[in-house]
Amino acid sequence: MNFAEDFAERFRLRIAALPANLQGAVWVVMAGLVLTVMTALIKTVGSTIPVVQILFVRQIVMTAAMLPRILRDPRDAFHTTSPRLHLARVGLSSVAMTAGFTAMVHLPLADAVAISFSRSFFVAIFAIVILHEIVWAHRWIGIIAGFLGVVIITDPRGAEVDGYTLLALLAAAAVAMIMVIVRKLAQSEKLGTVITYQAVGVGAILAIPAAMSWVAPTLEQWLLLLCIGTLSTVGQSLNFLAFRVGEATALAPFDYLRLVYSALIGAVFFLEAPTLTTLGGALLIVVGTLWGFWMEKRYRHV
Template sequence: MSHKEAPLTAVLLMVTATLFIAGTTLAAKALGTDTLGPKLHPLQVTQGRFIFAFLGLLVVAAVMRPKISNPNLKLHGARTFCGAIGVTLMFSAVAFIPLADATAISFLNPVFGMIFAIPFLGEKVGPWRWLAAGLAFLGAVILLRPGPETFQIAALLALGAAVMLGLELIFIKKLANREPPMQILLINNLIGCILISIAAVAVWAQPTLAQWGALAALGLMMAAAQTCFVNAMARADASFVTPFSYLTLIFAALYDWAIFSAVPDRVSILGAVIIVSGAALLAWRETVNRNRLRRVPHSGGGRI
């Protein structure tokens, strides 16, 4: 069912989604350190994310009663595999580096998605898009702090997460043209539950009561974030609402400061600003490209 244009509602939904997304990284950091008890393996944290997110989505599905029809299980499996690895790497990274740094590096995922779209979707990439990618990568290099005494090896985990999440975007694009959003979310989280539960058997440890609560909060916040994001995109143009997703970086920094007393330094701020600038430039060029295609629907499409 299509929604009417509601820009203010879309903004509120997107801001709410960013609050939840930043909250998931905070919960992951607490679970990956000894804050709530003996630290849990990232695979177990990811398992909790999928299980409780799936349970939350089941409640939503019980109300919405969506029809599940003709799912492409190969695409769903590939999407979930990439996403699960990406999330696990991200949860590993936030245990060692500031939330703001890990979150900023994760904003590279649309850039990697652009790069992967060249061989997998046959898209052409022109100078403006490459400039956006170059800016974002420059910001990532700054956050990696390339020096013998300052290099953050753990930041490579966040970089790996961005690569896998960028690849996941390719499968999401393929699925979005074939299946409704709720069906995609339900199947994604169900497959994720199964795959990660198998992988986490070897490292599973009994969580403390506080860790059970954090795992539940992590999964439910992720389900809420996904729901808010999907509904925000349905109520306004992506070009209008997507920039508000960058608030995730601010909320992550605030959470890290409030809970772990971590204050971003100048290098972190500089790197984050450059990455977000590159991502924003990429979003702007995507908007220009879409508007051009709308005006000339039968054109061959040049490089953008």
């Protein structure tokens, strides 16, 4: 075992000794930082490389990470009882990533990340409409706060509505729908199967658009593209570790640290500052979400 492996094992054992929710919080904090750095790299490369090409390379790297599982037992890797749900998730993932990463390239990084949190509002709406979940008064308060936050972020004034802001909102809505679909898939599917379909399916959808708009990357850009794919895989794995050991209600607040990460990275590396409307809208969405989580936890212990 080399130094890096030894350090990683020691770190894992120290984290494993913590209470479950604290373990999850550590993984969420790390995942947020990893995924924010990934978006910053996409913003950097996206000024010269088409977003669909960036995403295609990202999916290739993710597929490579799943390849040992696929090769070991291809039938098991792709076995599913819900092909339509997987197809819907793959299509929505393609829309969410293309729209979301395009917005990140053109919007201030903190603005794009703040808008992405509006997914909590859309999840609530979709859960009511599709999953027929019961909505108590405290949930409606969170939903209304989220809706007002979205309105403030978009700052709708006719022709002045920013197209990239709308793309970011479209991505958030698509991600919310994906989360609802994953809830249904989780009842019968293995996590590895869900990731495999997403990695291979989105890559297949983006292959032709990426080929049609392909720009030959430099060596430095190739390294950044590979880093994006690697960071995406690591970030998703850390999130999975977090929610495997911790409660969603306990971990959700730590995900909002991504707003801090993105503001700092945007200010230092891109000389950006988030707009007041975005910060105000994001604050409403965060408060509404945390209110809902707090009340859910309170009612559960009554």
